[in-house]
Amino acid sequence: MSPSVVDGDTLRCRDQSIRLSVIDAPEMPGHCAPGRQCVAGDPFESKANLERLVSGQPVSCEQITTDRYGRAVAACTVFGADIECAQVKGGYAVVRYGSLSC
Numbered sequence: 001m002s003p004s005v006v007d008g009d010t011l012r013c014r015d016q017s018i019r020l021s022v023i024d025a026p027e028m029p030g031h032c033a034p035g036r037q038c039v040a041g042d043p044f045e046s047k048a049n050l051e052r053l054v055s056g057q058p059v060s061c062e063q064i065t066t067d068r069y070g071r072a073v074a075a076c077t078v079f080g081a082d083i084e085c086a087q088v089k090g091g092y093a094v095v096r097y098g099s100l101s102c
Contacts, residue, residue, distance in 0.1 A: 002054055002055060002056050002057055002058070002059060003018065003054055003059055005047055005050045005051045005054065006047075007025060007027070007028050007031070007043060007046065007047050007050075008025025008026060008043060008046025008047050008049070008050050008087060008092055008093055009023050009024060009025040009046075009050075009087070009093055010071070011050075011054065011059070011061075011076065013059075013061075016071075016072060017069075017070075017071040017072070018061055018063075018071065018072045018073075018074050018076065019067055019071045019072070019073045019074070020073075020074070020075075020076060020083060020084050020087070020093075021064050021065075021073045021074055021075050021084070021097065021098070022075070022084050022095055022096070022097050022098045022099070022100045023084045023087055023088055023093040023094065023095060023096060023097075023100070024039050024093060024094055024096035024097070025039060025041070025043070025046040025047075025050075025087065025092060025093040025094075026038065026039045026040065026041040026042060026043040026046050026093075027039070027043055028043045028044075028047070029043070039093070039094055039096070041091070041092070045092060046087070046092040046093060049086075049087065049090055049092045050083070050087060050092070053078060053083055053086055053087075054078060054083070057078045057079065058078070058079070059076055059077070059078055059083070060076065060077050060078075061074040061075065061076040061077075062074055062075050062076075082100075082102065084100055085100060085102035088100060088102065089102060
């Protein structure tokens with residue numbers, strides 16, 4: 001099943017929210033918490049690119065942990081291609097939570 005896209009770094013599969021583990025994407029309007037340094041860029045383009053990457057494709061995710069919001073934090077691929085790498089290489093997200101080997 002292909003997940004729906006919440007924003008440039010979050011997927012939803014059925015009732016589970018999945019946060020991509022290493023990257024941070026621009027926040028949708030009104031979602032950047034006061035005092036937080038949010039990633040610059042176009043949140044709509046970031047979301048649209050993630051939608052292009054996963055649309056109609058089988059997505060495979062390996063959960064690493066759970067975040068403070070109860071979301072699964074996972075590394076995800078489409079046909080073996082790392083989704084996080086694609087978002088970073090395209091300029092739609094930045095590496096923020098660890099390292100990424102692309």
